[in-house]
Amino acid sequence: MTVNLQSPLINHADNLTDKEFRLFRELIYEHTGISLSEHKRALVYSRLGKRLRYHGLKTYLDYYNYILNKDSSGTELVEMINAITTNKTSFFREDFHFKFLSETLFPALKENAQSHHTRTINIWSAGCSTGEEAYTIAMALSEAFPDNFGWNVKILATDIDTNVLKKASEGIYPIENAAQIPKTLLLKYFHKGRGGNNGFFRAADKLRDIITFQQMNLLDSQWPHKHKFDIIFCRNVIIYFDKITQHDLISRFQGHMELDGYLMLGHSESLHGLDTSLINLGKNIYQINRNA
Ligand SMILES: C[S@@+](CC[C@H](N)C(=O)[O-])C[C@H]1O[C@@H](n2cnc3c(N)ncnc32)[C@H](O)[C@@H]1O
Known part of the structure; x- marks a missing residue:
């Protein structure tokens, strides 16, 4: 079966465009210092995809604009940061x-x-x-x-x-x-x-x-x-x-x-x-x- 990537049936959230990835990398860097390289694209896609779906938004750009223009309390910025941090830890790690x-x-x-x-x-x-x-x-x-x-x-x-x-x-x-x-x-x-x-x-x-x-x-x-x-x-x-x-x-x-x-x-x-x-x-x- 061939998949038509332009198909209108595919949700826009399945795409994280170059521009969207760049905008989020800059936003994340500015607010957390976390510097995401190109190979963290899948991480941004999956972790922020959850937030995007939570708000019923269609594209990552919509989510970006939501954070910048509709999040006057700053709550979603906090949620976005929570989603992006990597929290792996354990008791007696590096003992x-x-x-x-x-x-x-x-x-x-x-x-x-x-x-x-x-x-x-x-x-x-x-x-x-x-x-x-x-x-x-x-x-x-x-x-x-x-x-x-x-x-x-x-x-x-x-x-x-x-x-x-x-x-x-x-x-x-x-x-x-x-x-x-x-x-x-x-x-x-x-x-x-x-x-x-x-x-x-x-x-x-x-x-x-x-x-x-x-x-x-x-x-x-x-x-x-x-x-x-x-x-x-x-x-x-x-x-x-x-x-x-x-x-x-x-x-x-x-x-x-x-x-x-x-x-x-x-x-x-x-x-x-x-x-x-x-x-x-x-x-x-x-x-x-x-x-x-
Ligand atoms: C991988 S965990 C390390 C936990 C623990 N120190 C250890 O070694 O097991 C990294 C933690 O750094 C936090 N972190 C990342 N950027 C931060 C920042 N700008 N300010 C404060 N904490 C930050 C993350 O939220 C995450 O919980």
């Missing part, structure tokens, strides 16, 4: 970073506490997605500082995507994901769902109490934080950005890090070719080079 916290960094902080004027640890999970990274950090903190022992430990977890943040703050996950968490920690820090929550498990309050989830675009000109961070996790986020955006973001992170603070990047992310004063300690753990 060497959590080993570094538990085996090297937290013991060192405790040892230095005598001479330190503060007993505060501020950690930022930037691009936290559905929260597994922040809860994993919270477990490492709780294990190292049981009942806090006079330490003030806080995690800020932020993401641009409002849908994933909602899931993150609920802290409820399908039971299959429990396999990512060591058994002893699972029993200590999570509750098995019952009744309507059968098949799910939930983070306990002792983890939730030290995390603040907040919607935030890393591209925002002002970040709301008043204090600096001892550790910034920004893993598997900058991989979606181009070099200019990566460079600006990394410079801003440096300004928000304590002098002996750390920046953790994802395993396939690199600062290669960026002008920074951060040094790689291995495994994508970075620290400000004080001798630079």
Whole structure:
């Protein structure tokens, strides 16, 4: 059977024209920093196609114009961004970073506490997605500082995507994901769902109490934080950005890090070719080079 691509029976939504793809790439880049290459065309087509159908629109251009001209509340722009972000994450993802916290960094902080004027640890999970990274950090903190022992430990977890943040703050996950968490920690820090929550498990309050989830675009000109961070996790986020955006973001992170603070990047992310004063300690753990 031959298919006539010009057939009026074919819905216009089956086409994402070059012009429409370009317009959405520019809009997405402007609002999120996410830089979509030509081979992300199928991703834009399928993820935004759902939004287009939701509004009963015929073409991607109609959807683009809807966002620009008929979305005075900005709600659809948020939905479009939610649809386009990639949120893959898991508990203990790239677990060497959590080993570094538990085996090297937290013991060192405790040892230095005598001479330190503060007993505060501020950690930022930037691009936290559905929260597994922040809860994993919270477990490492709780294990190292049981009942806090006079330490003030806080995690800020932020993401641009409002849908994933909602899931993150609920802290409820399908039971299959429990396999990512060591058994002893699972029993200590999570509750098995019952009744309507059968098949799910939930983070306990002792983890939730030290995390603040907040919607935030890393591209925002002002970040709301008043204090600096001892550790910034920004893993598997900058991989979606181009070099200019990566460079600006990394410079801003440096300004928000304590002098002996750390920046953790994802395993396939690199600062290669960026002008920074951060040094790689291995495994994508970075620290400000004080001798630079
Ligand atoms: C692949 S997930 C990484 C999750 C977690 N950090 C990890 O490594 O498992 C990337 C996250 O970055 C977020 N993101 C993308 N652009 C962003 C921006 N401009 N500001 C804040 N978050 C952003 C996405 O919404 C997504 O949830």
